[in-house]
Amino acid sequence: MKANLEEQSWFNRLFTNLNYKYKLVIMNESTFDEKLSFRISRMRVFIVFGLVTLISIAFTIFMIYITPLKEYIPGYASVDKVKLVYINKLKTDSLEHEIAQRDLWLANFKNRILLGKDIDENDSINMIKDATVDYNNLDFNISKEDSALRTKWEKVPDYDLSNAPNTSKRGGISRFFFMAPIKGTISGGFNPQKQHYGVDIVGKKDAPVKACLDGMVILSTWSYDYGYIIAIQHDDHIVSVYKHNSTLLKNEGDMVSAGDPIAIVGNTGKITTGQHLHFEIWYNMNPINPAQFISFD
Incomplete structure (x- = not known):
């Protein structure tokens, strides 16, 4: 064997x-x-x-x-999760773009409107222009479609609730109740032709300057021309500005309520003729006469 x-x-x-x-x-x-x-x-x-x-x-x-055990395998993800990640990525990109646009708007508003700085060729406001558009030869003629839309919309009554899904926001700036920042006499009126975009109010010495509406402080600084200046962002794209203060009581980012002291009236800055408060209201980036909405007496 x-x-x-x-x-x-x-x-x-x-x-x-x-x-x-x-x-x-x-x-x-x-x-x-x-x-x-x-x-x-x-x-x-x-x-x-x-x-x-x-x-x-x-x-x-x-x-x-x-079973759902497969989701614990490294590198494996369900279709729903992949879709959710993709949607969140799009939302994040949109949020980043919105924040960048907001920061750019705030920077330009502070530097150009509040502090009066000039725009140079390297300014960020020029970077958002579309290179494919000829801004020197824009066509401002109203199209037939635009005219028809305007005509149709003008015929819609204000009380038609079917065309006003959010009636709480109708009425624009007139729906707000503004508090007087200080009591006193107007020594300089609103005059946009002379680049005087607010009113000058002469009040008591060392009187507290109060916020006219609820909002958030977006600017609290000192400038050569306007001295100590503070600005507040309110609802509905309203911004209030207070210039020539002697002292600032709030910092950027602080939340304030209407009537809260935010500064002390003073006589700071080069462009001043005495102790007073220069007060401005901006609505959708346009200056508004504060005397139309506030009684300073």
Whole structure:
């Protein structure tokens, strides 16, 4: 038998060894009675363990496929999550763009309107222009479609609620109740032709300057021309400006309520003729005469 095995090839010898039959016997240790016996071979053991392993792997893959367990696999994400990530990315990009536009608007409003700085060729306001548009030859003629839309809208009554989904915002600036920043006499009136975009109010010495509406302080600084200046952003694109103060009581970013002291009236800055408050109201980037909405007496 041994000679026959040696004459066989290594593959045949391996196959023969794997198929050797073994008897597994379970006996009573005291009486040596045979209780149970199995005839097995190495090949059968390998086959059984191989089948069990394959079944276990297949069952695991199946359970991962039909249950949320697959979401714990690194690099795997459900379609809904991928869609949600994409939507959030778009919202984040839009928010970043909106914040950049807001910061640019605030910077230009502070520097150009409040502090009176000139615009140079490298100013950020020039960077947002569309290079494909010829701004020197713009067509301001009203189209037929625009004329028809204007005519249609002018015929809509103000009390038609079907065309006013948010009636709380109708009425513009006139729906606000402005508080007087100080009480006193107007020494200089509103005159945009002379670039005087507010009113000059002469009040008591060291009188507190109060916020005319609720809002957030967007500027609290000192300038050479206007001295100590403070500006507040209110609802509905309204900005109030207070110039020539002797002391500022609020910082940028502070939230204030109507009537809160924000500064002390003074006589600071180059462009001043005595102790007074220069008070301005801007609505949608346009100066408004404060005397039309506030009584300073």
